[in-house]
Amino acid sequence: MLVFGETGQLARELRLLAPDAVFLGRSQADLSDPESCAKAIRDHRPQIVINAAAYTAVDRAEEQPDIARLVNADAPAAMAHACAELGIPLLHVSTDYVFDGSGDQPRDETCPTGPLGVYGATKLAGEAAIAASGARHVILRTSWVFSAFGANFVKTMLRLGAERDRLTIVADQIGGPTPAVDIAQALLVIARTMLAQPDRPGGIYHFSGAPDLSWADFARRIFAQAGLSPEVVDIPSSGYPTPARRPANSRLDCSRIKDDFGISRPDWRKGLAKVIRDAGVGA
Numbered sequence: 001m002l003v004f005g006e007t008g009q010l011a012r013e014l015r016l017l018a019p020d021a022v023f024l025g026r027s028q029a030d031l032s033d034p035e036s037c038a039k040a041i042r043d044h045r046p047q048i049v050i051n052a053a054a055y056t057a058v059d060r061a062e063e064q065p066d067i068a069r070l071v072n073a074d075a076p077a078a079m080a081h082a083c084a085e086l087g088i089p090l091l092h093v094s095t096d097y098v099f100d101g102s103g104d105q106p107r108d109e110t111c112p113t114g115p116l117g118v119y120g121a122t123k124l125a126g127e128a129a130i131a132a133s134g135a136r137h138v139i140l141r142t143s144w145v146f147s148a149f150g151a152n153f154v155k156t157m158l159r160l161g162a163e164r165d166r167l168t169i170v171a172d173q174i175g176g177p178t179p180a181v182d183i184a185q186a187l188l189v190i191a192r193t194m195l196a197q198p199d200r201p202g203g204i205y206h207f208s209g210a211p212d213l214s215w216a217d218f219a220r221r222i223f224a225q226a227g228l229s230p231e232v233v234d235i236p237s238s239g240y241p242t243p244a245r246r247p248a249n250s251r252l253d254c255s256r257i258k259d260d261f262g263i264s265r266p267d268w269r270k271g272l273a274k275v276i277r278d279a280g281v282g283a
């Protein structure tokens with residue numbers, strides 16, 4: 001198994017669960033050079049490829065659309081073409097930010113997309129390129145990823161919660177926080193299944209942690225779990241202006257992955273307890 005990514009949240013969890021896989025960091029395969037990614041696949045000749053790397057800086061992407069597109073769309077496209085040539089599956093990860101976030105119902109894989117910013121648009125372009133490549137593939141759309149590694153909302157809250165008495169957090173964006181370790185586990189189940197069943201087609205799957213809630217309520221849970229007590233004040237998205245707009249409704253309907261792979265939505269509260277212990281701030 002060949003994995004693109006070495007330092008990110010998902011890559012590090014994959015490495016803990018699949019230490020025998022080959023992990024390529026930026027110095028071995030730079031996704032802003034898509035051809036180097038295709039070449040890495042041809043050189044390593046793996047049985048299966050997982051792409052765990054992406055341009056994930058949602059606001060910065062608004063100012064770097066060309067790099068975001070290379071990393072999130074052109075590199076996955078090149079990976080998929082190399083996988084198609086070798087007849088091997090590509091597992092890829094995408095995001096709730098491919099949607100416009102209207103309404104209040106969970107979205108399934110058939111729902112129309114409509115990204116609000118560059119990050120979501122480039123991730124959507126990556127999905128489309130993989131689907132058009134002819135490679136066997138699974139695209140796992142997830143949301144609100146957190147882990148003890150790297151940058152994420154949980155770690156930001158642990159830092160700010162220890163520094164401040166009061167935080168204003170958006171309460172009108174609702175979604176499912178997802179522990180990176182659960183995504184890694186799901187990908188490994190999917191990898192095994194795709195390898196064991198060569199005729200299985202694949203496609204797009206939604207996978208996020210449960211239960212859904214707002215960022216403000218998620219912050220409250222983080223503080224309660226960590227033994228921190230800043231006041232959390234609900235604000236609308238308009239009260240926290242950012243370069244990129246975020247979807248208000250990020251709820252994902254995850255029935256399909258349950259039906260096809262037997263994978264259930266993980267309870268993020270379990271993952272949160274472990275991440276807070278691992279981050280060394282647990283009460």
Ligand SMILES: NC(=O)C1=CN([C@@H]2O[C@H](COP(=O)(O)OP(=O)(O)OC[C@H]3O[C@@H](n4cnc5c(N)ncnc54)[C@H](OP(=O)(O)O)[C@@H]3O)[C@@H](O)[C@H]2O)C=CC1
Nearest residue numbers: 007008009010026030031032053054056093095142144145
């Ligand atoms: N984080 C989240 O909340 C969510 C993430 N996702 C998706 O999940 C997947 C995994 O995300 P996550 O683990 O959180 O990401 P992180 O932001 O934690 O890590 C991103 C990884 O991509 C690598 N990377 C970025 N640019 C390049 C490049 N030009 N060449 C090589 N490597 C590069 C980084 O390497 P380096 O350290 O060298 O920069 C890093 O290993 C991505 O597809 C993402 O879009 C989906 C929903 C939510």
Ligand SMILES: Cc1cn([C@H]2C[C@H](O)[C@@H](COP(=O)(O)OP(=O)(O)O[C@H]3O[C@@H](C)C(=O)[C@@H](O)[C@H]3O)O2)c(=O)[nH]c1=O
Nearest residue numbers: 056058095096097143144145153168169170215240246
């Ligand atoms: C730090 C902070 C953030 N917020 C808001 C901003 C935002 O709407 C929300 C979460 O902040 P983040 O910076 O973690 O959000 P963001 O980086 O947009 O998170 C997204 O990352 C990409 C990669 C994805 O694919 C998405 O699923 C999602 O996880 O909280 C506040 O309201 N107050 C605060 O003090």
Ligand SMILES: [Mg+2]
Nearest residue numbers: 056057058152
């Ligand atoms: Mg972020």
